[in-house]
Amino acid sequence: MPELPEVEVVRRGLERGVVGRVIASVDVHHPRAVRRHLAGAADFSALLVGRRITAARRRGKYLWLVLQPPVDHAACAPVVPEEPPEEESAAVLAEMSPPALPPGHPAQGDALIAHLGMSGQLLVVPPATPDQKHLRIRFVFTDGGRELRFVDQRTFGGLAVATGEADLPAPVAHIARDPLDPAFDERLVTERMRRRRTGVKRALLDQTLVSGVGNIYADEALWAAKLHYARPTETLTRAEVGRLLGCVRTVMIAALEVGGTSFDRLYVSADGVSGLFERSLQVYGRAGRPCTRCGDAVRRDAFMNRSSFTCPTCQPHPRRARW
């Protein structure tokens, strides 16, 4: 369930709850939660302890916490050697101090990257909160305040530290800009989509084409745009793609305004609050119930090992189908 609106709700919660704070300790309870941190759990923890979180960012369904560079003890130590430094050691000391960043250079630093997978939660809770059944990682802060906890029932999510690339961490670099990104290039996405040879829903779910869209919002946007999921991308007009992308944006913004979609307690904000967008879903999960636009019964098809919901009247099956 965590698609773009849900991840954005979590990001905002982290912005309020952990930005500005310094990590005191990290406890990895389940190694699978850091499987994408190839150097392992001990390295993961060691990289994080003592670091201050300076920002919470997101692209598509990925989010990351920017970490202030660690204090360079070598550079801070008083440079008052007993003996006057020889030229050689002075040169060594000069090398140890961090090079000045060129003006206007994007902020450098490591990032703590998170993907929630299907059931991951990042919760900011009082330390006395009983451990959740699926608690995977606990972060304690130096101020003794609320903890950050990664809880994940199905363990498809995970965290990792990427070093030296806070601006756009390497593990996120392959993800396309999402429709809520101010720099989202609609013309580019439109042309790329029309060059594909696949079904429109498949294209919508491809995070390297447009990010943040998952099964729920794909179905909702396709219904709003009156397009069938199996419509071949190469037959889409520019206007149709424009309409579709507009619907994606509208649906996501509406979901964001009510805290995202929660079918059960598997998705909650960082404060543990469920979103209310389930009430506003027009087709997703509504098989057999009337289309809110025309009254025809919503239909459910197996598609890509999951489900697709459509209104047979509003979204007629294309003559030529692709998926």
Added chain:
DNA sequence: AATGTTTCCTGATCGC
């Protein structure tokens, strides 16, 4: 028995 996601692998197609 159903499930929101990503990655990886394989086979097909593209283009030089």
Added chain:
DNA sequence: TGCGATCAGGAAACAT
């Protein structure tokens, strides 16, 4: 024609 690069689709990863 041959080869590497890119694209498309399917399966696997897991717990309730």
